[in-house]
Amino acid sequence: MYQIKGKEKIFVYTGPDGSGRKTIAKMVATAFDMETVISYTTRSPRHYEKNGEDYHFISEEVFKQMETNQEFLESVEIDGIHYGIREQDIVDAFKNHDYVYLTLNPEGTEKLKKMYGDNVVRIFIFADRDTVIQRQHDRQDPDDAIERHMTHYDETMSYKTNCEYAYENFDSPQVAYQISELIESFLDRNLTVTDY
Numbered sequence: 001m002y003q004i005k006g007k008e009k010i011f012v013y014t015g016p017d018g019s020g021r022k023t024i025a026k027m028v029a030t031a032f033d034m035e036t037v038i039s040y041t042t043r044s045p046r047h048y049e050k051n052g053e054d055y056h057f058i059s060e061e062v063f064k065q066m067e068t069n070q071e072f073l074e075s076v077e078i079d080g081i082h083y084g085i086r087e088q089d090i091v092d093a094f095k096n097h098d099y100v101y102l103t104l105n106p107e108g109t110e111k112l113k114k115m116y117g118d119n120v121v122r123i124f125i126f127a128d129r130d131t132v133i134q135r136q137h138d139r140q141d142p143d144d145a146i147e148r149h150m151t152h153y154d155e156t157m158s159y160k161t162n163c164e165y166a167y168e169n170f171d172s173p174q175v176a177y178q179i180s181e182l183i184e185s186f187l188d189r190n191l192t193v194t195d196y
């Protein structure tokens with residue numbers, strides 16, 4: 001397991017699928033020296049997704065081989081689909097950055113929290129049920145994908161109170177601004193610890 005060092009932090013965006021986690025995460029990251037790590041998955045790409053940008057899309061066989069080689073820092077199976085974060089990708093991201101962000105489901109978020117404690121900051125992004133359904137329709141997700149996501153909505157929402165921070169994503173620039181202020185406060189704390 002990667003040994004997290006000093007001021008290194010993993011910001012994990014979690015919450016219901018379609019709530020806008022990746023949108024917000026990308027907006028926030030533009031203002032900071034933060035990098036994300038892309039997951040590996042066995043599902044097929046959607047029409048708007050690109051291999052190596054949204055996910056590394058791989059076969060079941062390759063995923064199993066990577067598991068056997070213990071390449072994943074964290075992996076989950078959701079509705080028969082495998083997802084995982086490769087440990088070497090985290091190592092590489094931390095070579096040039098103190099802050100890394102991920103977008104994970106609550107199960108994976110909880111695993112990382114247990115591994116790294118205070119070095120993992122959980123940011124829960126949410127919207128009401130009708131809004132997340134509408135957003136998924138708007139980006140033309142297939143109906144079966146939307147249905148699959150919505151079976152997890154209530155359970156996912158129940159994880160909100162476990163997270164350090166939670167934001168309803170109605171106005172995304174406003175939420176991104178609030179989270180930027182939060183990240184800024186972590187930077188200030190780091191300066192206090194290391195510079196005085």
Ligand SMILES: Nc1ncnc2c1ncn2[C@@H]1O[C@H](COP(=O)(O)OP(=O)(O)OP(=O)(O)O)[C@@H](O)[C@H]1O
Nearest residue numbers: 016017018019020021022023135139169170171172
């Ligand atoms: N505040 C907002 N108002 C309207 N649309 C939004 C808002 N935030 C995000 N969206 C749109 O909603 C859709 C889902 O956003 P996004 O992909 O960021 O969600 P997600 O939580 O990462 O979900 P998934 O994991 O399913 O991709 C995108 O088309 C995005 O442009």
Ligand SMILES: Nc1nc2c(ncn2[C@@H]2O[C@H](COP(=O)(O)O)[C@@H](O)[C@H]2O)c(=O)[nH]1
Nearest residue numbers: 017039076083084085103104105107108109
């Ligand atoms: N625990 C992990 N969760 C992951 C990972 N990669 C993505 N995800 C989450 O899975 C669901 C479903 O994703 P979808 O793209 O198929 O709709 C969603 O909540 C993702 O954030 C991972 O490596 N580990």
